[in-house]
Amino acid sequence: MPIIPAQPYEFDLPIPGTALIVIDMQRDFLEPGGFGAALGNDVSRLAPAVGPTRALLDAFRAAGLPVIHTREAHRPDLSDCPPSKRARGRGDLRIGDPGPMGRILVAGEPGAAIIPALAPLPDETVIDKPGKGAFWATPLHDLLTARAVTHLVFAGVTTEVCVQTTMREANDRGYECLLVEDATESYFPAFKAAALEMIRAQGGIVGWTAPSAAVCAALC
Numbered sequence: 001m002p003i004i005p006a007q008p009y010e011f012d013l014p015i016p017g018t019a020l021i022v023i024d025m026q027r028d029f030l031e032p033g034g035f036g037a038a039l040g041n042d043v044s045r046l047a048p049a050v051g052p053t054r055a056l057l058d059a060f061r062a063a064g065l066p067v068i069h070t071r072e073a074h075r076p077d078l079s080d081c082p083p084s085k086r087a088r089g090r091g092d093l094r095i096g097d098p099g100p101m102g103r104i105l106v107a108g109e110p111g112a113a114i115i116p117a118l119a120p121l122p123d124e125t126v127i128d129k130p131g132k133g134a135f136w137a138t139p140l141h142d143l144l145t146a147r148a149v150t151h152l153v154f155a156g157v158t159t160e161v162c163v164q165t166t167m168r169e170a171n172d173r174g175y176e177c178l179l180v181e182d183a184t185e186s187y188f189p190a191f192k193a194a195a196l197e198m199i200r201a202q203g204g205i206v207g208w209t210a211p212s213a214a215v216c217a218a219l220c
């Protein structure tokens with residue numbers, strides 16, 4: 001079994017048994033005119049995660065390991081969007097409002113799509129999730145259990161919101177979790193740094209972190 005140099009200590013990467021989870025690499029977060037921008041963020045800050053995420057996709061696909069993409073996206077009638085979530089941020093554009101890339105964070109709209117550089121392959125699972133965590137109100141746990149996945153490698157955005165929430169959900173369900181340091185980004189560099197520190201603190205209380213080069217090298 002490959003063993004990856006990671007923090008706070010080395011991470012086992014069983015093959016088979018490991019899946020890549022790419023969180024919310026959507027136009028609504030990475031491009032101007034979407035949800036991230038509507039909340040006042042500089043969306044260009046997320047771009048550095050694209051190349052490393054692409055490298056992980058290539059490595060997992062070549063190794064024949066499962067790849068799962070998530071999208072934060074609601075039903076068109078917003079029946080899965082709590083009013084409390086929609087009200088947050090007090091931005092000009094809220095979830096469900098029409099924007100330059102269609103209705104904000106609504107499934108099927110252009111803005112909810114994954115960016116072309118990281119487009120899922122036809123046989124890859126794409127999960128639309130109504131929450132910040134990818135396990136809440138989705139079939140993710142059942143899908144992973146059916147495929148005998150025990151170890152999860154995480155990429156995506158944003159580090160301290162949907163990525164960290166999902167990682168904590170996964171940790172509580174017994175998965176061994178590794179966040180790839182350069183394949184995740186935040187609109188706030190300090191939040192990213194803090195999230196990475198929190199994950200690997202206290203002996204890896206929520207998981208591990210490692211650079212994409214270490215993960216890709218182990219899969220070659």
Ligand code: C5J
Nearest residue numbers: 024072157158161162
């Ligand atoms: C946010 C996410 N930040 N994907 N969503 O609202 O992290």
